[in-house]
Amino acid sequence: MNPADIVAAGAFFAIVLAGLIVSSLRDMARRRPRPRIQARMSGIQRMRGARQQPATPDTNEKLFERQKDYGAIEAWFQRHVRRLRAVSGAGGIRLVCAIGILGTVMAVITVHLAPLPAWLNPFVYAGLPVLAMQLAYRFLIERFRTRFLTVFPDTLDLIIRAVRAGIPVVQAISTAGHQAQEPVRSTFRTMGDSLRLGADLKDVLDKAVERLQIADFSFFAVCLLLQRETGGNLGETLENLSGIIRARRDIRLKTRALTAEGRISSKIIAAIPFLILGLLYAINRAYVELLFHTRAGHKMLTLAAVLLVSGLSMIHKISKLDTSR
Numbered sequence: 600m601n602p603a604d605i606v607a608a609g610a611f612f613a614i615v616l617a618g619l620i621v622s623s624l625r626d627m628a629r630r631r632p633r634p635r636i637q638a639r640m641s642g643i644q645r646m647r648g649a650r651q652q653p654a655t656p657d658t659n660e661k662l663f664e665r666q667k668d669y670g671a672i673e674a675w676f677q678r679h680v681r682r683l684r685a686v687s688g689a690g691g692i693r694l695v696c697a698i699g700i701l702g703t704v705m706a707v708i709t710v711h712l713a714p715l716p717a718w719l720n721p722f723v724y725a726g727l728p729v730l731a732m733q734l735a736y737r738f739l740i741e742r743f744r745t746r747f748l749t750v751f752p753d754t755l756d757l758i759i760r761a762v763r764a765g766i767p768v769v770q771a772i773s774t775a776g777h778q779a780q781e782p783v784r785s786t787f788r789t790m791g792d793s794l795r796l797g798a799d800l801k802d803v804l805d806k807a808v809e810r811l812q813i814a815d816f817s818f819f820a821v822c823l824l825l826q827r828e829t830g831g832n833l834g835e836t837l838e839n840l841s842g843i844i845r846a847r848r849d850i851r852l853k854t855r856a857l858t859a860e861g862r863i864s865s866k867i868i869a870a871i872p873f874l875i876l877g878l879l880y881a882i883n884r885a886y887v888e889l890l891f892h893t894r895a896g897h898k899m900l901t902l903a904a905v906l907l908v909s910g911l912s913m914i915h916k917i918s919k920l921d922t923s924r
Contacts, residue, residue, distance in 0.1 A: 683736060685810040686743035686782075695735045702731030719901070747782050748815060748848055754779040754787065755819065755841040763834045768823060769794045786811065800827065815844045865914040872907065 683691050706727040710720050754775050761771035773795065776788030786807060793803045804820040822840055826833045880887045890896035 679736070681810070682812070683739065687739045691739045694739070695732050698735040699728045699732040702728035705731075743782060744813060747786075747811070747813060748844070748851075750780045750783045751815060751819075752841050752845050752848070754783045755837055755844065759834050759837045759841065762837070768827075768833065769800070800824070815847065818843070861914060861917065865911055868914070869907070869911055872903070 680692065683695065687694070703724075706724050709727070710723055757775050757778060758768075758771045761774055762768065766774070769791070772787055773791030776784060776786075776791040778784075779787060790803050790807055793806075794800065801824060804823060808817050808820050818840055819837075822833075822836050825831075826836060876887065890900055
């Protein structure tokens with residue numbers, strides 16, 4: 600076999616291996632609880648909408664026009680904007696936009712100061728702002744989830760005491776909306792206002808679950824709906840749920856403690872190359888400038904960036920055990 604045949608065979612096996620890895624990752628992603636729950640909830644919402652609005656020729660035409668007007672990208676964007684507004688309000692949207700502008704400025708500075716290959720410039724212009732906005736979006740979501748789950752068990756205890764005192768559930772939710780801590784207080788205040796205006800409990804809980812997308816709150820909504828349909832001791836049910844939520848919170852804290860070493864190691868590994876590059880630039884500038892002014896240096900920097908990002912992503916994925924969904 601000549602070298603060309605060996606390279607072709609190696610490329611073929613590499614492509615097959617990459618396909619198997621991608622297929623395995625997609626199967627693992629489908630088996631995770633969050634995609635399965637979201638798929639089930641979307642199916643229930645579609646069935647509910649079909650029951651409430653029977654399909655007619657005029658309705659079908661309107662739905663077709665609406666789908667034509669609002670594409671998949673716009674729907675995806677609106678869903679994330681609603682999610683961001685629910686967890687952080689207008690301030691979160693302004694923060695994400697400011698981070699995107701800052702990412703654009705950093706992309707322009709990077710392209711002008713670092714002599715990257717010409718084919719890489721569009722990826723830098725498009726990638727840095729999107730990456731910065733994505734990181735800011737995830738930070739706001741995680742911060743809201745952490746704050747909500749910290750206060751939520753105490754709010755459940757408040758509702759349990761109110762229910763055992765003979766107060767109706769609607770009034771207990773309104774009371775929690777005034778006495779609980781943020782961000783739970785604003786969520787329950789919105790629910791209480793809707794219930795006082797005559798909205799159905801099921802609709803209010805469904806909207807809150809869709810807006811928050813937190814598994815522990817979904818458990819609370821399911822308990823209330825099941826108790827309304829089947830009866831039973833709501834105080835005891837909510838007390839058991841409060842214990843489960845506290846146990847899940849303890850597991851999350853223990854998980855963060857056990858994975859602290861991996862997270863700190865990833866931060867140190869990410870900082871070391873830049874520190875070494877900065878020290879070498881200060882000590883021997885001509886030695887480092889070869890990376891920026893030669894074609895081989897460009898290739899080395901690109902390969903180093905790809906390997907660094909891949910390694911940090913794998914470490915982050917391994918050390919992050921999220922149990923809040």
